[in-house]
Amino acid sequence: MEDEDLQMIEAVLQGNQPAFQQLVERYQHFVFTIALRIVKSREEAEEVAQDVFLKVYKTLGQFEKKSKFSTWLYTVAWRTSIDQARRKQILTDSIDDEEGAFWQIATPDETPLQAVQHSDLQQQLQQAIQQLRPDDAALITLYYLNEKSVKEIADITGLTETNIKTKLYRTRELLREYLDAQLQEEIKDML
Amino acid sequence: MKAQDKQHLWQQLDGEPTDSGRAQPPRRATELDTEWKTRQLLHHSLQKMEAEQPSMRFVMNVMDRLPQLYKKITVQPLVHPRWVHAFLYMLTGAGLLYVGVVVHYVQTAEDAAVNLSPTIDWLLQFFALLPAQSWGMMAILCASYLFFVLLDRHLRKRFSKTDASPPKENSI
Numbered sequence: 001m002e003d004e005d006l007q008m009i010e011a012v013l014q015g016n017q018p019a020f021q022q023l024v025e026r027y028q029h030f031v032f033t034i035a036l037r038i039v040k041s042r043e044e045a046e047e048v049a050q051d052v053f054l055k056v057y058k059t060l061g062q063f064e065k066k067s068k069f070s071t072w073l074y075t076v077a078w079r080t081s082i083d084q085a086r087r088k089q090i091l092t093d094s095i096d097d098e099e100g101a102f103w104q105i106a107t108p109d110e111t112p113l114q115a116v117q118h119s120d121l122q123q124q125l126q127q128a129i130q131q132l133r134p135d136d137a138a139l140i141t142l143y144y145l146n147e148k149s150v151k152e153i154a155d156i157t158g159l160t161e162t163n164i165k166t167k168l169y170r171t172r173e174l175l176r177e178y179l180d181a182q183l184q185e186e187i188k189d190m191l
Numbered sequence: 192m193k194a195q196d197k198q199h200l201w202q203q204l205d206g207e208p209t210d211s212g213r214a215q216p217p218r219r220a221t222e223l224d225t226e227w228k229t230r231q232l233l234h235h236s237l238q239k240m241e242a243e244q245p246s247m248r249f250v251m252n253v254m255d256r257l258p259q260l261y262k263k264i265t266v267q268p269l270v271h272p273r274w275v276h277a278f279l280y281m282l283t284g285a286g287l288l289y290v291g292v293v294v295h296y297v298q299t300a301e302d303a304a305v306n307l308s309p310t311i312d313w314l315l316q317f318f319a320l321l322p323a324q325s326w327g328m329m330a331i332l333c334a335s336y337l338f339f340v341l342l343d344r345h346l347r348k349r350f351s352k353t354d355a356s357p358p359k360e361n362s363i
Contacts, residue, residue, distance in 0.1 A: 057257055
């Protein structure tokens with residue numbers, strides 16, 4: 001994947017603009033998700049994600065290939081989204097203040113009914129993540145969705161590895177507490 | 192449950208103590224424990240989480256906004272390759288002719304009856320008319336020509352690879 005990225009970058013630098021479209025198609029979902037986790041609005045996330053790709057395109061000649069292209073791209077996405085969030089002063093409530101949401105649980109050997117419940121669980125999880133602090137939501141996304149290591153996340157965010165591990169631990173505990181609080185009896189039945 | 196134990200459970204799920212990778216956390220005795228199973232469920236759900244979808248026109252919107260920054264450099268050789276080939280053939284031909292004359296001269300000189308053919312005789316006379324300086328001039332011109340041809344090829348290769356020097360990637 002990295003080799004293909006580098007080939008496409010070379011092609012773009014040689015004036016083959018359509019090659020950049022392939023890069024956009026490949027990474028649009030991840031960049032958009034990171035932006036959405038931070039700015040919390042789909043419209044704004046779309047604007048931010050577009051700006052990210054524009055910035056990357058304009059500075060593509062500066063990419064030194066010392067790190068993965070995806071790491072460099074997510075660094076731009078992180079910084080652009082954080083800047084936008086600061087500009088708009090996005091404030092979010094912690095999920096433990098949220099009421100009315102509920103979680104449904106599915107076990108690995110799930111029945112069709114449980115599968116439906118599981119898809120609900122995914123939706124509930126998405127909603128819960130949306131209610132997290134922007135940086136915590138983005139960290140969870142980078143760690144799980146983009147499957148970045150703690151070291152790579154440190155490179156992207158500029159935080160220390162210890163700080164990231166602590167934040168990941170706290171965020172996941174927060175999500176778990178939310179899960180416990182919302183499900184109560186249901187979770188006991190499922191487990 | 193102590194915070195340290197909770198942290199340990201997450202480390203187990205991340206696969207940190209066993210180096211077996213976070214995709215397959217090790218099974219352990221506490222697996223039946225509700226605390227473990229709740230975290231395991233959350234961990235798996237987060238792993239299965241799907242990316243958000245931007246609008247259908249996202250890619251087109253990005254491409255529409257791109258400025259034309261990187262232009263293809265059209266590199267043309269200073270000398271047409273046909274002339275380069277012609278020159279190389281001529282040079283090879285002249286070299287072979289020279290060697291042929293020398294070999295023929297040596298063979299015929301060894302013979303008692305030295306009888307050079309009229310053509311070779313004429314060639315030798317023609318070459319004898321040219322002073323040494325003229326040969327030197329021609330050699331310099333040929334060498335210069337070859338140098339510029341090679342330089343042209345080298346520069347053409349180099350500039351067709353990249354048109355933008357990559358400075359630093361941390362400047363964003």
